[in-house]
Amino acid sequence: MGVCIKHIRKGYGYMLHLRTIKYKAQRGFTLLEVLLVVAIIAILAGIVIIAINPGKNLQDTRNAQRQEDVTTILDAVYQYSIDFGSVPATITAAPTEICKTGAGSCTSLVDLSAVTSSGKYIAAMPIDPQCPTNCNANGDGYKISKDATTGRITVTNSGINVEGGKTISVTR
Numbered sequence: 001m002g003v004c005i006k007h008i009r010k011g012y013g014y015m016l017h018l019r020t021i022k023y024k025a026q027r028g029f030t031l032l033e034v035l036l037v038v039a040i041i042a043i044l045a046g047i048v049i050i051a052i053n054p055g056k057n058l059q060d061t062r063n064a065q066r067q068e069d070v071t072t073i074l075d076a077v078y079q080y081s082i083d084f085g086s087v088p089a090t091i092t093a094a095p096t097e098i099c100k101t102g103a104g105s106c107t108s109l110v111d112l113s114a115v116t117s118s119g120k121y122i123a124a125m126p127i128d129p130q131c132p133t134n135c136n137a138n139g140d141g142y143k144i145s146k147d148a149t150t151g152r153i154t155v156t157n158s159g160i161n162v163e164g165g166k167t168i169s170v171t172r
Helices: 002-025 031-052 054-084
Strands: 096-099 139-146 153-156 169-171
Touching: 054 139, 054 153, 054 169
Parallel strands: none
Antiparallel strands: 096 139, 139 153, 153 169
């Protein structure tokens, strides 16, 4: 019996020895494991990029800036009209692009230098975030018009720099 146990122990030790040799030989990852991890990372990255959507976020940011600019221009024109009893005479019934502050020539544009000259109403006309793209060389990217019957003023970016199909327009 002692001999059998000795041989069993010897055989068991040999099996353990073979097992340790086998584990030492398999230290790296298999190709399949590496490909699975890469595929999972690619899928997760795709999901995150779609969820974040940087193009849409930038578009929304520019549209928010346009909304602020349109409101600022309209507020300045109304403050001017309160002080002088009427809006600047250069505002017409047809929606026309506003001239940039300090532009050399405002031909075919609405000149609101009366609103910006003193700095009391607005220091300078806001410029669309994407100008000069789609803007007149001396334009600021926003249009202004006065309704002939109601006298209401509308400031908009209609037809100039519209992103995501969203036209920014404020009327008072």
